[in-house]
Amino acid sequence: MIISRTPFRLSFFGGGTDYPQWYRQHGGAVLSTSFDKYCYITCRELPPFFDHRYRIAYSRVENAKNIDQIEHPAVRAILGEMGFEYGLEIHVDADLPARSGLGSSSSFTVGLLNALSALRGLRVSQDWLAREAIRIEQEVIQEHVGSQDQIAAAYGGFNMIHFLQDGGLKVEPVILPGERKRQLNDHLMLFFTGFSRIASEVAKSQLANLDNMTDELCRMRNMVDEALDILSSGKDIRAFGELLHVAWNFKKSLSNQVSTGQIDGLYDAGRKAGAIGGKLLGAGGGGFMLLFVAPDKQASVRRALHNLIYVPFQFETTGSQVIYYQP
Template identity: 60%
Template sequence: MILTQTPYRMSFFGGGTDYPNYYAQNGGQVLSTTFNKYCYISCRKLPPFFEHKHRIVYSLVEDIIRISDIKHPAVRAILSEFETEHGLEIHHDGDLPARAGLGSSSSFVVGLIHALRAMNGQISSKKFLADEALRIEQDVLAETVGSQDQIAAAYGGFNNIIFNTDKSYVVRPVIAKKKRLSDLNQNLMLFFTGLTRFASEIAKHQVNKTAENNSSLHLMSEQVDEALSILASSTQSLDDFGELLDDAWQLKKGLSDKISSSIVNEIYEAARSNGALGGKLLGAGGGGFILLYAKPEMQNKIKEALHQLIHIPFKFESSGSTISIYQPE
């Protein structure tokens, strides 16, 4: 049996500039980190004693004979691309809900590719995993998705990911003192709004308005440089990072009327009224997880104000997708 562990990500700045139709013309960049909540994929050869050849277990259980009959689009695409003669049993488990703005779909794709290649005795570099996940999601499945989630899930860590006009990318680890990043971690709060959505539907609306939003996307890319400067500084207040998050959220909401909602706006304003300096919905928007920046002494007050939401403590992580169990048959 093979078990992969692939982290979820939170994106701070630059989201939206990682869509190919934007960065192929302008270049783009994001600032993001992975954190210690994971997607787990277990994979083993299925003994030939059953009526079905493959079993896929996620929110549904699929017992099927032909790969083409698999309902889960990513599993169907990956198994079709990575041809296998023997039957497989694949299980998915996640620490947090799917369709909630944490890049979970890409974590799933990266983790499954990693598991299948390990089962075949193949070592996968971080770049290979990111590139293959991008190819599967953007080319094979033809989904309207950005390019940051696949890279973050594969590489892990706190990174400035730069997208070039030739569609290549560069992953630059953030240069900041350990205590600076630790303080940032302590000043961030993550809450689940209870709302889930299909990110591709929101993304299509946003992508269709790329030309109209070009100036806003350019400003969002510039915010990455500003955030990096704050993190690298030994004199500038870290609270400026929180206030910049608020600026970014206001810009992001303007990209599409599907990104926020009255419920989300009420949550955000309640957090701001009780001490949060800034924050944003993670991912494409519409629901999912909301990230807030607040000084530790204000956080209990914010928890009380948002008592109807689930608070998720977390820590930054740097492992990326890893093989947790390797027991080849």
């Protein structure tokens, strides 16, 4: 039996510049971190006593006699690409719900690649996990997804991720004093809006309008450098929250599917209660909302958003790992 553990991510700035259609022309970059909420994948060879050869348990349970019968697109694609010929049992557990803006789909893809590679006795690199997950999602499944979530899940940590015009990727760890990083963590609050969505569908509407968003996306890319300057120069940390607010307004201009009237109402309520800035995580449309709030204002924000689930968290640095190995 093999168990992999893969973190979810928080993306602060640069989202949208990680789509190949964009960065192969203009380059791109994002600022993101993984945090201590995870996707766990357990897999083992299935004993030959069943009518089915594959059993996959996630939000539903699938029993299939061959790979083509598997309905979960990532599982079907990965098993097909890796050429598994013997039966498998795969169980998925997660600390937070799917389709919520935390890169959960990519955490799943990375975690499954890691677990199945270990089941074959292979120790794979973070770079391979990230690149293979990108290939599976973009080329095999052909989802409308960017390239940042797979990298954040594979590598973990607080990083500036560069997307090069030649298709290359570069992961640059953000170097900050521990106290400064803790200060940032202490100013962040995570709330579940209760609205789930399919990120690739929201992203599709943005990609359709990509040629008309050059100025907006260039500005969003530049915010990555501005945010790093705020953190590394010792400026008032509140400037990071103010920049998040600017970025959120830019992001909403990219597509009418990024936000809704209900989400705008929740965000405004948080701001009135003391939040300096924030954003919906992921492509938008629902899921988790990240707010930047001074510690002395956080009780007020929690009261204002008392109908939402509040999720405390800490940054993490491990990336995807095999945490149990008994082949």
